[in-house]
Amino acid sequence: MKSRRKREAMYEQFGPAYEQARYGDPYKELYRHMRNEVLLGIVKSAVRASSPCRVLELGCGTGLTLRFLSSELKNVEIFGMDFSDAMLSQANEKRRADGAPFCLARGDTFKLPFRDAGFDVVYSTRFIHQFSHDEKRRIFSEINRVLVPGGASATEFYTPHGALSRRLRGVMETPAPHQCPTICEIRDLLGRNIALRPVRMMGTRAIARLFGEDVLHQLTSLTRFAPLRVLAEEYFVVACKR
Ligand SMILES: C[S@@+](CC[C@H](N)C(=O)[O-])C[C@H]1O[C@@H](n2cnc3c(N)ncnc32)[C@H](O)[C@@H]1O
Numbered sequence: 193m194k195s196r197r198k199r200e201a202m203y204e205q206f207g208p209a210y211e212q213a214r215y216g217d218p219y220k221e222l223y224r225h226m227r228n229e230v231l232l233g234i235v236k237s238a239v240r241a242s243s244p245c246r247v248l249e250l251g252c253g254t255g256l257t258l259r260f261l262s263s264e265l266k267n268v269e270i271f272g273m274d275f276s277d278a279m280l281s282q283a284n285e286k287r288r289a290d291g292a293p294f295c296l297a298r299g300d301t302f303k304l305p306f307r308d309a310g311f312d313v314v315y316s317t318r319f320i321h322q323f324s325h326d327e328k329r330r331i332f333s334e335i336n337r338v339l340v341p342g343g344a345s346a347t348e349f350y351t352p353h354g355a356l357s358r359r360l361r362g363v364m365e366t367p368a369p370h371q372c373p374t375i376c377e378i379r380d381l382l383g384r385n386i387a388l389r390p391v392r393m394m395g396t397r398a399i400a401r402l403f404g405e406d407v408l409h410q411l412t413s414l415t416r417f418a419p420l421r422v423l424a425e426e427y428f429v430v431a432c433k434r
Pocket of ligand 1: 196199203214250251252253254273274275276279299300301302316317318319322
């Protein structure tokens with residue numbers, strides 16, 4: 193497990209190359225597109241129509257998702273938080289270039305720089321896998337602190353089967369167990385009352401090529417159910433604060 197300082201130094205160095213490395217090819221772009229659509233659905237159903245809504249992204253990185261959500265959602269205040277200047281400066285460039293209405297804050301996810309009960313939705317992508325089980329527990333406790341009662345967290349997790357499949361295909365090295373927790377471990381953090389919203393399934397590239405994106409979306413959505421869950425590579429886990 194990387195210490196906070198090592199992780200911060202890594203993102204300071206890797207920051208300028210991050211987008212190209214993580215989203216640079218068409219397949220990764222398709223993954224990001226699918227993730228955006230799933231997240232948009234979650235946020236739309238979670239925000240309350242009656243009052244102004246506030247949404248927070250943890251570990252917002254270069255601001256790609258902030259830019260997407262702020263172009264899609266009106267009457268929603270969108271905030272991004274990250275601890276890396278190298279990543280935040282790219283998010284800030286997008287904000288200025290598009291005149292996009294989102295706010296940025298520098299801070300640490302273990303001590304969020306926000307007041308209690310200030311957000312309706314707190315989400316993250318490619319973020320929670322970095323932390324140990326105990327650290328995840330502390331992060332979810334912070335998330336609960338800043339959520340209003342009835343607010344929702346939406347957290348993208350890598351699945352154990354997805355990691356195994358990528359490892360067999362030589363796409364990644366053996367992941368540490370904390371990077372892709374089992375559903376039992378996720379329930380241990382968030383309780384039993386959670387909903388799964390799959391982002392990508394195994395064979396996404398082939399399915400999209402052979403049958404098109406509509407079929408891909410339908411099949412991916414089915415991987416939220418237990419027997420097919422083994423086919424999901426990443427999913428959002430949605431939990432409501434009681
Ligand atoms: C893999 S990147 C993901 C960026 C973006 N969410 C995405 O999906 O592309 C992880 C991000 O988490 C941030 N991060 C890591 N640890 C953090 C911490 N303790 N507090 C705040 N941000 C942190 C990093 O600076 C980096 O921008």
